[in-house]
Amino acid sequence: MKLLIPGPVELDSEVLLAMAKPLMGHRTPDFEEILVECCRILKEVYQTRNDVAIITGSGTSAMEAAVASVIKEGDEVISITGGKFGERMGEIAQAFGARVKRVDVEWGDTFSLEEVENAIAESDAVAITLTHNETSTGVVHDAKALGKLAKEYDLLFIVDGITSVGGDEVKTDEWGIDLCITGSQKCLAAPPGLGFVAVSERAWEVIENNPRKRAYYLDLAKYRKSLAKNTTPFTPSVTLIYGLYAALKKIEGETLEARIKRHRTLAKATREAAKAMNLELFAAQRCASNTVTAIKIPSGLTDDDVRGALKREHGILVAGGQAQLKGKIFRLGHMGNVRFADLVQVLAALELVLKKAGHELKLGEGVAAAEEVFASQG
Ligand SMILES: Cc1ncc(COP(=O)(O)O)c(C=O)c1O
Known part of the structure; x- marks a missing residue:
């Protein structure tokens, strides 16, 4: 079957073959080397100088990790919603105790910056969420403009880049994205099962000082601690990381x-x-x-x-x-x-x-x- 769906996408034979290799210990220098290389290329793809956490789980696990790590119960969060995945982001924030103020956008269209600004002005929000590329409607939103607004109002900017990172322009640092999420099986052309979050310095501060966070496996603070030691906090899917590495090398080769x-x-x-x-x-x-x-x-x-x-x-x-x-x-x-x-x-x-x-x-x-x-x- 030829796949022309928005993920999972077809994989290169190099990626498939990489996953046929025997397993190695995940706390060994050889595996560390692969992980370090994956992080290096991921940063380039994300256009960030910050750390990128690699989570064993689909894109939604990375969405949950981002939200659960920075949000405290009772925090107000503005959620731009113009499709199925925008709704999901709001639902996740709600599940972690946030008061979610939705800015509803007509499906198939994009937000009005003025409307978003009015919603911010009437709120005491600490964060704003955006699905950069809304896969359910085929819409790409202006993350750069929203990033500027988020900065003006000192809001954490949480972006679902699951169907944009590695395929469309995502300038994580330049656009002021504090938590930028993606998944392996979309534009990166890696196997399904890995989620990623690029985290800004400002977001790390919030994460480290969030004693009431309701997360364990998805607590990004644990990922940062491990990243500093070139490892992961829990046993990673070694096989998927092999596939990811091969896919990222392909991206590097293509530029x-x-x-x-x-x-x-x-x-x-x-x-x-x-x-x-x-x-x-x-x-x-x-x-x-x-x-x-x-x-x-x-x-x-x-x-x-x-x-x-x-x-x-x-x-x-x-x-x-x-x-x-x-x-x-x-x-x-x-x-x-x-x-x-x-x-x-x-x-x-x-x-x-x-x-x-x-x-x-x-x-x-x-x-x-x-x-x-x-x-x-x-
Ligand atoms: C924009 C967007 N966000 C989130 C998801 C959910 O990702 P996953 O199915 O990997 O959990 C998808 C999947 O299609 C998506 O396109």
């Missing part, structure tokens, strides 16, 4: 700059192809994601006409809509290792299934539009 450019070209090509296929994009153009594109299912067609047919007839898996978008959109993930040839295959198959289902389009026009975008990139 972050070229990788971001590749993702942006893929996104633009996907959007242009969709338009040429007479399809409507779900996200507003001004905030369309560079790693996942949400496309409306044309009226009269069902999710099965599109996604079901792609899977049955072409062995291609794309993602469906979530929550209230179930059956209304499909989402094409173009992150990690996806390249021109992968995208073109999917677009050609999409044209066929749409045509078969009665959607009006001219075969080849979507593919041609995507090719034009690649051609213009040189």
Whole structure:
């Protein structure tokens, strides 16, 4: 099955083979060396000089670690919510006793800075959360602008970068992100099962002085202590770290700059192809994601006409809509290792299934539009 979902993504053979290696002790110099290298490359990908904690757990565990480590019961937290994962961040904060003030953004659109500022001004919030790339709607929010606002109001800035770090631009330090979260199985193109949090000096201070935090395994203070000794606080998944290391070396080889450019070209090509296929994009153009594109299912067609047919007839898996978008959109993930040839295959198959289902389009026009975008990139 060809995976064009927004994670887990297909893995390079080097990454798969790395995970077939025999296990080594996790408290040995050989493993330490791998871990140190992973941390070094992760910092480059995050564009940070600060520590990056590696957690054995999916992206959500890293979200929980970030929130649980800095929030005390009763703290007010502003949560920008414009999709399923933005909601999750608010729910996690609530689970740890925060008073959550949601700033609801229309799904498919981005926040108004003025509205956010008004919400901050009316609150006694200590932190603000943002899902940088909202995977459920295919929207990328302006984390840089929000970081500036967070700084003005002295708020901790917690960012879910699970589908942006390693694929789109995330300038953790420059944008003032205090806790930047990601997961292994998305833009990093590593196996699922690892979560990461880049932590600023300011956030470390809060973490160290948070005696009422309700966390043990996910207490980031433990990760910092271990990072200083080039190790992890608990037994890591040695195998997943092998895979991560191989994936990070691939990123280093490609260079972050070229990788971001590749993702942006893929996104633009996907959007242009969709338009040429007479399809409507779900996200507003001004905030369309560079790693996942949400496309409306044309009226009269069902999710099965599109996604079901792609899977049955072409062995291609794309993602469906979530929550209230179930059956209304499909989402094409173009992150990690996806390249021109992968995208073109999917677009050609999409044209066929749409045509078969009665959607009006001219075969080849979507593919041609995507090719034009690649051609213009040189
Ligand atoms: C933006 C975003 N946040 C959080 C998550 C949850 O990550 P995980 O499934 O690795 O826990 C996802 C997964 O798709 C995501 O896209």
